[in-house]
Amino acid sequence: MSSNANVYAAIERRYPKDLDSVCIETLDGLTYSWRDLHRASGCIANWLDSLKLKRGDRVAVQVEKSPECLMLYLATLRTGLVYVPLNTAYQRAELDYFLRDAEPAVVVCTPPRLAEIEPIARSARCANVVTLGEQRDGTLLAAAAAFPADRDTVQRAADDLAAILYTSGTTGRSKGAMLSHRNLTSNALTLDQFWGFEAARAAGKRDVLLHALPLFHVHGLFVASHAALFGGAKMLMLPRFDLAQVLERLPRSTVMMGVPTFYTRLLGEPAFNRKHCRSMRLFIAGSAPLLAETHQQFEQRTGHRILERYGMSETVMLVSNPYFESDGPRLAGTVGVPLPGVGVRVVDDDDTRCTVGEIGAVQVNGPNVFAGYWCMPDKTKDEFSADGWFRTGDIGYFGGRDVPARYLTLVGRSKDLIISGGYNVYPKEIEGYIDDMPDVDESAVIGVPHPDFGEAVVAIVVGNNGAVLEPTALVDALKGRIANYKVPKRVFIVEQLPRNTMGKVQKNVLRERYAGTFRSSPAVGVRPSSAPAAAPK
Numbered sequence: 001m002s003s004n005a006n007v008y009a010a011i012e013r014r015y016p017k018d019l020d021s022v023c024i025e026t027l028d029g030l031t032y033s034w035r036d037l038h039r040a041s042g043c044i045a046n047w048l049d050s051l052k053l054k055r056g057d058r059v060a061v062q063v064e065k066s067p068e069c070l071m072l073y074l075a076t077l078r079t080g081l082v083y084v085p086l087n088t089a090y091q092r093a094e095l096d097y098f099l100r101d102a103e104p105a106v107v108v109c110t111p112p113r114l115a116e117i118e119p120i121a122r123s124a125r126c127a128n129v130v131t132l133g134e135q136r137d138g139t140l141l142a143a144a145a146a147f148p149a150d151r152d153t154v155q156r157a158a159d160d161l162a163a164i165l166y167t168s169g170t171t172g173r174s175k176g177a178m179l180s181h182r183n184l185t186s187n188a189l190t191l192d193q194f195w196g197f198e199a200a201r202a203a204g205k206r207d208v209l210l211h212a213l214p215l216f217h218v219h220g221l222f223v224a225s226h227a228a229l230f231g232g233a234k235m236l237m238l239p240r241f242d243l244a245q246v247l248e249r250l251p252r253s254t255v256m257m258g259v260p261t262f263y264t265r266l267l268g269e270p271a272f273n274r275k276h277c278r279s280m281r282l283f284i285a286g287s288a289p290l291l292a293e294t295h296q297q298f299e300q301r302t303g304h305r306i307l308e309r310y311g312m313s314e315t316v317m318l319v320s321n322p323y324f325e326s327d328g329p330r331l332a333g334t335v336g337v338p339l340p341g342v343g344v345r346v347v348d349d350d351d352t353r354c355t356v357g358e359i360g361a362v363q364v365n366g367p368n369v370f371a372g373y374w375c376m377p378d379k380t381k382d383e384f385s386a387d388g389w390f391r392t393g394d395i396g397y398f399g400g401r402d403v404p405a406r407y408l409t410l411v412g413r414s415k416d417l418i419i420s421g422g423y424n425v426y427p428k429e430i431e432g433y434i435d436d437m438p439d440v441d442e443s444a445v446i447g448v449p450h451p452d453f454g455e456a457v458v459a460i461v462v463g464n465n466g467a468v469l470e471p472t473a474l475v476d477a478l479k480g481r482i483a484n485y486k487v488p489k490r491v492f493i494v495e496q497l498p499r500n501t502m503g504k505v506q507k508n509v510l511r512e513r514y515a516g517t518f519r520s521s522p523a524v525g526v527r528p529s530s531a532p533a534a535a536p537k
């Protein structure tokens with residue numbers, strides 16, 4: 001048994017026997033075999049080695065989703081470097097922060113943004129800036145093509161750093177969650193068993209995973225891609241969630257992972273029905289709460305009970321509804337049971353366990369829990385209890401009426417977090433930008449219900465000395481400075497913000513006051529399908 005704890009060594013040990021079988025099929029029908037993946041990531045890894053970097057140096061990547069992006073991730077693992085994926089929506093100010101914080105030795109960006117990003121990388125003392133396009137173009141692949149494919153995977157210890165995932169910070173400053181090889185491998189192996197990939201292989205079946213998530217977050221990169229790579233499954237890789245393209249490929253798929261918006265959009269398509277799901281064995285939802293009514297509507301429409309699970313960038317997956325009946329029922333409205341080998345507890349303010357049914361703070365420990373935040377030892381210390389459990393920042397309880405005691409229900413977040421279409425948005429960051437604008441006295445940013453994204457960002461703004469503020473001007477000023485998904489979908493100008501006797505802004509009052517903002521609006525943010533919804537063939 002190899003003692004190499006490198007994630008890639010674990011993936012390689014599990015490659016299917018037939019290396020020439022298809023591993024990835026793209027939107028255009030292009031196919032990549034497992035051998036292609038292994039050889040191409042080998043060439044990129046050998047190019048990375050030619051830069052004479054040190055183990056643990058960072059590779060920051062802000063590129064569109066593609067098989068080559070996944071190969072770059074695998075190459076980073078194979079060389080013992082640290083992969084730092086960045087949301088493609090991040091703008092200059094955000095990138096400047098991430099690159100100065102992570103101090104990467106390599107930055108990989110899209111060809112069109114090279115002129116904008118290169119100076120930012122240079123100012124963060126990064127000497128190697130290369131590009132990767134969506135159509136196998138860019139300087140990275142051109143450079144790697146000059147290198148041989150053969151190489152070994154460097155030896156890594158279980159607790160060596162494999163990736164840094166930036167997760168927005170309650171105080172507005174994003175924090176780099178440091179994930180080790182052990183965090184990633186232990187979670188992938190657990191999910192391989194718990195979600196039935198292992199059983200499918202044992203039954204001689206090969207899963208086909210429909211992959212429509214971005215590759216710069218845990219969900220799309222470590223949960224979906226690792227499920228396929230550790231499970232020997234074929235990936236039907238879509239650039240993003242496009243309703244028509246998903247409908248067209250569902251009949252050839254067996255597993256799909258998505259945020260709740262994926263499922264509400266499928267339900268919003270009258271043509272979507274059981275025939276699309278005839279080969280499917282599993283629909284998984286996560287990254288944001290799945291409404292029990294969505295769960296029920298989906299089951300009525302398709303006969304499938306969506307499996308909801310609960311994860312974080314800091315812990316990968318920690319709780320999941322069961323796949324196998326023998327592990328228990330799939331209960332709408334709960335996030336399921338702690339995964340095998342993962343400890344989850346609900347505690348009061350003194351970190352004392354709550355009784356079943358009692359609401360408290362959710363804490364976790366186990367091989368999936370990260371080592372801490374990059375260059376933030378004090379912040380890291382605050383996030384762990386004295387006995388070493390990670391404070392998730394979520395509120396919940398075990399059990400409940402007709403719910404077994406080991407099932408966890410989340411009821412909210414102690415941190416001021418908005419989850420919009422599966423993306424985390426922290427109000428403090430947006431409030432900071434708005435409050436810096438001329439004529440603005442103060443602002444409050446909240447999340448309100450949204451038919452498509454689940455929650456949408458809304459800003460309530462007070463002008464300076466009665467200055468007349470123009471909502472669209474505020475939105476335009478924000479666009480181009482921060483990622484679009486963080487920009488308030490609506491801005492309300494008010495005389496003053498509601499405050500409690502302590503003078504603290506009462507965001508709960510604002511959430512109630514503006515709860516109906518999007519109630520009747522059409523599901524905005526829904527990309528017009530590239531073609532009329534495909535009825536299953």
Ligand code: MCA
Pocket residue numbers: 212213214217218219220240241259261262286287288310311312313316420421422423424453484485486524525526527
């Ligand atoms: C796009 N827009 C959004 C969002 N996405 N606005 C708010 N929230 C969003 N999530 C805006 C765009 O800025 C654009 O605005 C307009 O909507 C249309 O953009 P488009 O790209 O066409 O949007 P879309 O294709 O409809 O994307 C919606 C989406 C996408 C499919 C829900 O956001 C998505 O794939 N979300 C998944 C995110 C994810 O992977 N989360 C996992 C992280 P404008 O018109 O003004 O330009 S959480 C995680 O990893 C943890 C560990 C876990 O447990 O999973």
